[in-house]
Amino acid sequence: MNFRMDLTVPAPRDSIWPIFFDVARIASLIPGCEQVTEIEPLELYSAVMKQKIGPFKMEAPAEVRVEEMTEPSRLKAHARGKDKVTGTTMDVMLDVTLEETDDDGTQLVVDASLTVAGRLASLGFSVVKKKAEEMFAEFERRLRAELGMPDAAA
Amino acid sequence: MDRATQQQGAEIRDDYLEKVTGAAVYASDVTVPGMLHGRVLRSPMPHAKIRSIDTSRALAMPGVVAVLTGADLAGMSHHWGLYLRDRPLIAVDRVRYVGDPVAAVAAVDEFTAEEALDAIDVDYEPLPHVTDAEEAMLPDAPLLHEHHDKLRDFYFRGETRSTEGSNVFQHYEYAQGDVDAAFAKADRVFEDRFTFPIVFHYAMEPHVVTADYRDDGITLWSGSQSPTTVQKVLSQLFGVPLARIRVIVPYIGGGFGGKSSVKIDPLVAALSWKAKAPVRVCLAINESMLTARRLSAAIYLKTAVTNAGRLLAKSVRVVMNGGAYADTGPAVAVKAAIRAIGPYRFEALKLESYAVYTNTVPGAAFRSIGGPPAVWATESQMDIIARELAIDPVDFRLRNLAAKGDSVKADLRPIDVDMPGMLRAAVGAMDAEPGANAKVRGVAVAASDPANIPIASAIVRLKVDGSVLVITNSIEMGQGVHGVLRSVASQALAQPMDRVHFARPDTDSAPYDWATGASRSTVTMGLAVEEACLDVLKQVRELAVEMLGGEMSAYALVDNGVTGPSGFTALRDLFIRAYGMDSGELVGIGRITPRSRNGALAKSPLFWETAVGVGEVDVDAETGQVRVARYVSAADVGRVMNRKAAEGQDEGAAIQGLGHSLFEELVYEDGQPINASLIDYHVPAIDETPPRFHTLLIESGDGPGPGGSRGMGEGAILPVAPVVANALATAYGARVTDLPLTPERVWRAIREAKAKAAK
Numbered sequence: 001m002n003f004r005m006d007l008t009v010p011a012p013r014d015s016i017w018p019i020f021f022d023v024a025r026i027a028s029l030i031p032g033c034e035q036v037t038e039i040e041p042l043e044l045y046s047a048v049m050k051q052k053i054g055p056f057k058m059e060a061p062a063e064v065r066v067e068e069m070t071e072p073s074r075l076k077a078h079a080r081g082k083d084k085v086t087g088t089t090m091d092v093m094l095d096v097t098l099e100e101t102d103d104d105g106t107q108l109v110v111d112a113s114l115t116v117a118g119r120l121a122s123l124g125f126s127v128v129k130k131k132a133e134e135m136f137a138e139f140e141r142r143l144r145a146e147l148g149m150p151d152a153a154a
Numbered sequence: 155m156d157r158a159t160q161q162q163g164a165e166i167r168d169d170y171l172e173k174v175t176g177a178a179v180y181a182s183d184v185t186v187p188g189m190l191h192g193r194v195l196r197s198p199m200p201h202a203k204i205r206s207i208d209t210s211r212a213l214a215m216p217g218v219v220a221v222l223t224g225a226d227l228a229g230m231s232h233h234w235g236l237y238l239r240d241r242p243l244i245a246v247d248r249v250r251y252v253g254d255p256v257a258a259v260a261a262v263d264e265f266t267a268e269e270a271l272d273a274i275d276v277d278y279e280p281l282p283h284v285t286d287a288e289e290a291m292l293p294d295a296p297l298l299h300e301h302h303d304k305l306r307d308f309y310f311r312g313e314t315r316s317t318e319g320s321n322v323f324q325h326y327e328y329a330q331g332d333v334d335a336a337f338a339k340a341d342r343v344f345e346d347r348f349t350f351p352i353v354f355h356y357a358m359e360p361h362v363v364t365a366d367y368r369d370d371g372i373t374l375w376s377g378s379q380s381p382t383t384v385q386k387v388l389s390q391l392f393g394v395p396l397a398r399i400r401v402i403v404p405y406i407g408g409g410f411g412g413k414s415s416v417k418i419d420p421l422v423a424a425l426s427w428k429a430k431a432p433v434r435v436c437l438a439i440n441e442s443m444l445t446a447r448r449l450s451a452a453i454y455l456k457t458a459v460t461n462a463g464r465l466l467a468k469s470v471r472v473v474m475n476g477g478a479y480a481d482t483g484p485a486v487a488v489k490a491a492i493r494a495i496g497p498y499r500f501e502a503l504k505l506e507s508y509a510v511y512t513n514t515v516p517g518a519a520f521r522s523i524g525g526p527p528a529v530w531a532t533e534s535q536m537d538i539i540a541r542e543l544a545i546d547p548v549d550f551r552l553r554n555l556a557a558k559g560d561s562v563k564a565d566l567r568p569i570d571v572d573m574p575g576m577l578r579a580a581v582g583a584m585d586a587e588p589g590a591n592a593k594v595r596g597v598a599v600a601a602s603d604p605a606n607i608p609i610a611s612a613i614v615r616l617k618v619d620g621s622v623l624v625i626t627n628s629i630e631m632g633q634g635v636h637g638v639l640r641s642v643a644s645q646a647l648a649q650p651m652d653r654v655h656f657a658r659p660d661t662d663s664a665p666y667d668w669a670t671g672a673s674r675s676t677v678t679m680g681l682a683v684e685e686a687c688l689d690v691l692k693q694v695r696e697l698a699v700e701m702l703g704g705e706m707s708a709y710a711l712v713d714n715g716v717t718g719p720s721g722f723t724a725l726r727d728l729f730i731r732a733y734g735m736d737s738g739e740l741v742g743i744g745r746i747t748p749r750s751r752n753g754a755l756a757k758s759p760l761f762w763e764t765a766v767g768v769g770e771v772d773v774d775a776e777t778g779q780v781r782v783a784r785y786v787s788a789a790d791v792g793r794v795m796n797r798k799a800a801e802g803q804d805e806g807a808a809i810q811g812l813g814h815s816l817f818e819e820l821v822y823e824d825g826q827p828i829n830a831s832l833i834d835y836h837v838p839a840i841d842e843t844p845p846r847f848h849t850l851l852i853e854s855g856d857g858p859g860p861g862g863s864r865g866m867g868e869g870a871i872l873p874v875a876p877v878v879a880n881a882l883a884t885a886y887g888a889r890v891t892d893l894p895l896t897p898e899r900v901w902r903a904i905r906e907a908k909a910k911a912a913k
Contacts, residue, residue: 001824087272089198091280115280115824117198122252125828 001129003136005110009147013098013106017072019146020096026075027064029142031135042066049081049090051135054127056120058083060090073098088118110143112136164651166796167637169405169630180405181377182362182436189364190219192425192435193267195257195274196444197249200513200825201283201296204247204256204276211273212259217266220429221274222258227424234387236415237314238323239303241479241516243391243424249278250298250478251513252826253444255421260429264436283513285822287475288452290321290512297321298478298511309383309415310605314484314509323476324484324509326491330564331502336467340458342542346535349892350527351819352450352475354830355520356837357631359407360442363422366432371398372423377406379414379629380669381661387416388423403659406631410810411519412446413631414671415482443830447820449474449486449509449517449524453494453531463545465554470494472507472528477516483509485605486517490524493872495562496532497573497601497764498554503563513825519671521807522763522868525602526814526875530893533598533876537883547880548581548597555599566603567757571764571790571864573599576852580766580788583850587784594770594783596881600872603759604865606674611665611745614643614686616694618729618738620714622649624686625657627667628679633867634799635675641795642680642860646687648711665743673763673865676795678746680860681755685744693740698723701731754858761857761864765789767808767873769844771881778901780816781842782878788850792857792864803867804849811874812844813837816894887911 009016020026023045024036036047045064052058062081069075079092095111116128144150172178209221224246232246233239245256257274261267282296289295298321306313316323337343364375372394378384381401389396406413418435426433437445456469472490476483491507509517540550555573556562562569577599584590613625624643630636636656644654657663667679691711698709698716702723709718716723729738748756766788772781787808794800817836821829829835849870857864875893882888882895887910888903 087198089278117200117252117826119198121198121824121826122828122830125823125826129823 001114001132003112003114005140007108007149008101009106009108009149011106011147012104013072013100016098016106016108016147020075020098021071023064023066023077029139029146031138042069047079051131053120053131054124056086058086058088060088062090086118086120088116088120091115166641166651167634167799169636178405180359180407181375181403182359182407184364184375184404184434186364186366186375186432189432189434190260190262190429191264191267192258192260192422192433193264193271194255194421194435194437194441195259195271195276196441197245197252197254197256199249199278199280200252200285201281202249202278203281204245204249205279206277207257208275209257211275212270215266215270215273217262218259218270219262219431220260220425221270222425222428223256226428232391233303234391234416234420235305235480236309236482237305237484238316238480239305240299243420251515253441253515254478258421258425258435260425260431260433283825285512285514285825287450287473287510287512290510291473291508295321298513309482310485314480321511322508323480323511324487324507326488326505326507328491328505329503331467331500333467333469333502333504336502337458340466341461343456343458344535344539344542345456346538346891348453348455348531348534350451350453350530351814351893352514353448353520353814353818354443354820354835355410355412355446357408357410357412357442360437360439361413361418361445362434362436363419364432364434365419365422365426367423367426371400373400373402374419374423375402375404376419377413378403378419379406379409379411379631379671380416381627381659382666383669384416384419385661387420391420392423400660400662403629406629409629409631410521411523411671412442414519414669417445440831443820443835444515444827446481446518447477447515448520449476449483451475451490451527453527455494455531455535457535457539459539459543461543463543463550463553465498465500467502468495468500469504470506474507474509475512475514475517476509477512477514479516480509480511481516481518482523483517486519486523488524489603489605490528492563493525493528493602494532496529496536497556497562497569497599499556499560499562514822515820515827521810521871522602523605525600525868525872526811529598529600529872530875533600533873534879534891537596537876537880538889541883548577551577551597551599562601567759567762569601570762570856571854573601573764576764576766576788576790579852580768580786580850583788583848584768584770584784584786587786587846587848590784591770594772594881594885596769596771596877596879596884598767598873598876598880600765600869602763602869602872604672604674604761604763604868606672606678606760606865607668608678608746608748608750608755608760609666609668610678610682611667611743612679612682612686613665614683614690614742614744616647616690616740618726618736620649620653620725622647622654623657624654624683625664626679626683627659627661627664628675629659629670631670633803634796635670635679637799638676638795639679639683642683643687646684647690648713650713673868674760676863677760677857677859677865680863682744682746684860685746686742687744689742689744690740693742697728697732701728761792763865763869765869765872767870767877769874769877769881771878771885773882773885773900775886775904778897778899778904780878780882780895780900782812782844784846785844786848786850787870788852789866789869790852790854790864791866792859793853793855793861794851795861795863800851800866801849804851804870805847807867807870808847808874809838809843811871812842814893815875815878816842819894
């Protein structure tokens, strides 16, 4: 499942970058992502992904690895978690690019790909997909709020 | 008693009563003393490296006896296959599809084994995956198999043409005539692309094997359509002589090709080896869905015609999705290309097909291998052409159908049935149906060349009390083969049916047979049983001449005795005269090989399996929902051996075809099969079958089998999908080129056709 978010922020890139530089802060914008702990600064973090998908409650310890960081234009992170109860694994790739626009604003692009495998994926893919869409929409809402931008719907 | 009398008389199948009373022993009913139960842990990843497997928690659970993983296979040659040795007994360092076996647990009961699966920790490193065949052919596609270890003359003749370094494991090419010249002189050239989905066999009984691996040999009770192939594969894997591998096959609850060649037998044998005890593994049906399925396909057709409606040339290109392991996919791809020709005459032909590895359930044989995708494309395009040329679709086919004796492909036996006659008869039968309406009608024809390898043998034993035992490896999976073979023996030995018995297939007692499939058993095993009976008959006459005098030809076998110059002698009296005792038997053996009958059976196909379908649809144009209101299925089967069973096979094949026509498709998203369960995967229910269904069995009496019979049971699945699509074109001018014909696709096509017409 691939998601993409593309928005123009009326603020210079250098003022936005600190949000992404702070991995714990950006991770906390992901719905259900809790207990974000730094293990290796700007390299490795641990977290717990809590989700309710259909009738299933999942609690997946996850590892977040920063795969690429080019200040102040790119952040690529990879999160993997496994829920023991349902035997479900989740794999999230997050690719954020920040580009300066001509009018001193910033073009922010977030590409996310989510792979879910295991019982939940084979039994309830459509439910998982719907949940993932909701989560990404919520992430977008929170990120806009963090950037001081109005809701997309507004 | 002649055949006609017999058909009107007693039921020739003795499995019905056993089955309806629940007494029948199916493969899944087998129990063996000391037997453990196995469950299989499967990959949740479409493609991944296995970093590690930790079985310690599982092994510590009470009741768990053994866990088999790739680590147990160190030092042993553990890959097997039918065309390519590409499949490990169990995943070693890599998984290639969601469902790939990763570990197997043997425990005291199924529940414990299932619980133990959750206690096995597997660490995967995901790899890029590909589930679409055409994407898998691109140069930068993830590679599933780095090396191609090919087998030759193993299960089918010859070998596959695979391309190492790519995912292509079969590339078939064929040409006849001057293709370029034929296309150059054409008035019109039609180019179309059709797709056919991944569909599941949906046998009611899942795959099941009980294996007992001992130092002196291996015994299996297997739901297998091909016990001799199981023997062969196990022999090579474990280094055990064929003579020490015994495969017993009880009744099977449906096969449809999903249990042909070899499926879970090597894994279960290996688990028994590890557990040092007999182990039964009975898959859940959703695991069977992850074990084998039909190869899906994209079919490209380019066809040259004259304005007068004469076919000139055809170019066929088929790309088949073969899944993670080749299985018999190479043969399927070849057949798909050939079956796309149709029963038509062409001046020139160009055929090409590919079978491609993808990260999906392994493709396998399925009722008419390659046939349904090929006929779906060809018969849809025949209709497209007819409509474009403003020729009636039936008339267009009649102008081009091969007559009996015409060749459709130079290296194959010429068409051996009257196709135009069959088409006329089927249309006539539909016209006679109450409510028949040509305005909502579709038609399709098909001809397939079954892979009916002419290697079969049978033993027939005539006992002193006149009872007869027929011993073969023909598998009863609901199609009625045991009844047919008993009937053949009853006729050949002139003994009443109730004295003729059938032994349960067991490789220790029954002689070699290739497999039960490809519509072959009535013909090949029927002939072998006939030969075995002739052998018995010869021995009876020899004995009679020796004991009673006279000429061999003067003696005939009759009910429980012989008649000769001195009248009737009971069999037991003949034995007493010969052996001095009321004991003994005569044992006959019959063999069919490509060398039998001066090589007359060697040319492929042994017979053509043909079908005509005529159907009328009832469509809700608002929702796009399609129902088939009336259907006529016709085939020349040579001779009907058992009418009830033959009609059942014909109806069953057509209804199975209705499944892929309207409903069935195994859907992949992100490498995950998302509807691999009986809840999400729909096959036709009884209220979705045609309210009126007519089977027309034509008996030309000139087939190669006993009584002039041909094989049957796979033909009627072929025309259904194009019949329905062509009926939609008749009714609405709507054309759908992708299966299944879901309400959404049909609704869109009708809307598009209406918009086009309004212009």
